[in-house]
Amino acid sequence: MADPLVDVRNLGVRLVTGQRETSLVDDVSFTVARGEVLCIVGESGCGKTITARSIMGLNRNDRRFSLSGQILFQGRDLMALSDAEMRGIRGTGIGMIFQDPMTSLNPLHRIGRQIGEGMRLHMKLSEAEIRERTLLLLAQVGIPNPRTRIDDYPHQFSGGMRQRAMIALALACSPALLIADEPTTALDVTTQKQILTLIARLKDTYGMGLILITHDLGIVAEIADRIMVMYAGQCVEVGPVRSVFRSPRHPYTAGLLASMPAANRGRTERLPSIRGTPPLLAEGRPQGCAFQPRCDFAFDRCAAMPLLSADDAGEGHLDRCWLPSGRLAQRDAAGEMRR
């Protein structure tokens, strides 16, 4: 992966409200290559969505936010682009799928018109060609009878179908990178899996890079190449999904994995959970490791902020924790035996 599709370097997002400044995203770096799937996980309010919106530049003209760092997309720094140049990237270079399909589509425009709008802006196609491609896209995302549904309005679509239409909309101009921000959170359980599988399949069809923000660790295990765990606006652990799942090095990652229900896990009295809640960043970042107050492993060094570092060589598995690697595994094994 010599030439990543998107290379986010030291992204920082600060929220300025009156006199106060809050750091919402702090020093986040990652890369995604063509064909690669990066999953970003973490509890709500950890900066995942803001990270995604920053790549898309959706908050670049919002005076409340101040952004720092670099977002290199195909070698160009998105933050340095003009608004007009950025508009050229949106849709064609990067496509985005949002959380709530019930509100992400304009209620007054027909589905086909909404999918075609991006093509009309960016591609030199005739109206007939746009309609032809829209029908193809609708078929690709699994909408039955595209020819009759293309002229429907969003309210005539179910939630799952609207999200399928959103996917078609995001793919309309064949972007190189697709960002999906919790695309299934607002859907019912039976459609969640279908939508995620669809996204993963289309990622291969279109040969895109994919940034998937999700809570569903089961899906992460299935489709992710790499996983980034975010906590309190920071990346606390990042690495190949296999390595992170097999030997998590940050207690937060371990906690998330432990709280995952699965059919094949040993029966315990209760599903384990991480005690407490993430810090409210608006009230100021805690001193030292942000996870320390909730951590079972906290010791005196945690008063200082740990750096994102690799404990051993290789694989690009980094974590932000003072615990020596292996310690977590030992304790985990001990806990396992106690059960």
Added chain:
Amino acid sequence: MAIYLVGRVLGGLVTLFCVSALAFFATALAPGNPAAVLLGNLATPERIAAVTHEMGLDQPLPVRYAIWLRHTVTGNLGTSNLSFKPVNDLILAALPPTLELAILSLLLVVVVAIPMGLVLAQGRDRWWARPLSGLVTLGISVPGFWVGLLLIVLFSVTFKLLPSGGYIAPARSLSGNARAMVLPVLTLAIYLIPALVRFVRVTAATVLREDYVDTARAKGVGNAGILLRHVAPNTLITTITYIGLQLGVLISGAIVVEIIFSIPGLGRLGMNAVLNRDYPVIQGVVLVAAAGYVIVNLAIDLAYSMIDPRIRTR
């Protein structure tokens, strides 16, 4: 859709019936005797009693209402106590100036206020945001009649450019009509614009925060496209309803403007009728104004279903 329409029309008729009762009893209960006003200097108790009987005013209120309602339903609004002309004729003669004033003002209001509100919704950090919203606040604070007087002082008295009042029918002289209407229309529009600007600004600002605006941005749509294709239509839906509800303000504003600029319209007709206790005319004017309000709002409901597909298919 047909059922919905029938329901709306029936609702409108009920409203009109209530208005008719209100208009009738409110005027009848107001102090003052039309017979005394009519007789003026000639009034003696005997003559007043005779005229009161002649006009049917000595009958019990419900009976008078029933008689009036019967005539009204058949399209006869009675005869003026003052001029002895049919109220129908008086209202028909007064309608064109009022309609012209109202329609031209409303057009001006819509053409100015909606773009202004949309532009202001873009944010407070643009350079034009402050002066524009200052102007809006000023407009809301200043009474409409005062603006009219100022315009007269400026354009009629100082510069002698435009007539300070009166009405010329377009059939008689189109340019004369236009010159006579400029100041009244301007006055009424200035009175109505600020409130609509504020409404559109707030509504459009809400629409701008909608998720589908993010979707449009993520497609690479520019600011103009976002505003025209996504924000404006979604803002218009609520704005149209608001304009319909503001029709009452338009009517009351038109009355003030007609009096300032001595336009022989419905407002002036009604105002003079009130001053002279001319019951049939008062009731007729109120009823016609209410009917206008009901009809326009009915039309807006229909327009609504044309803009919003969610209502159309219901």
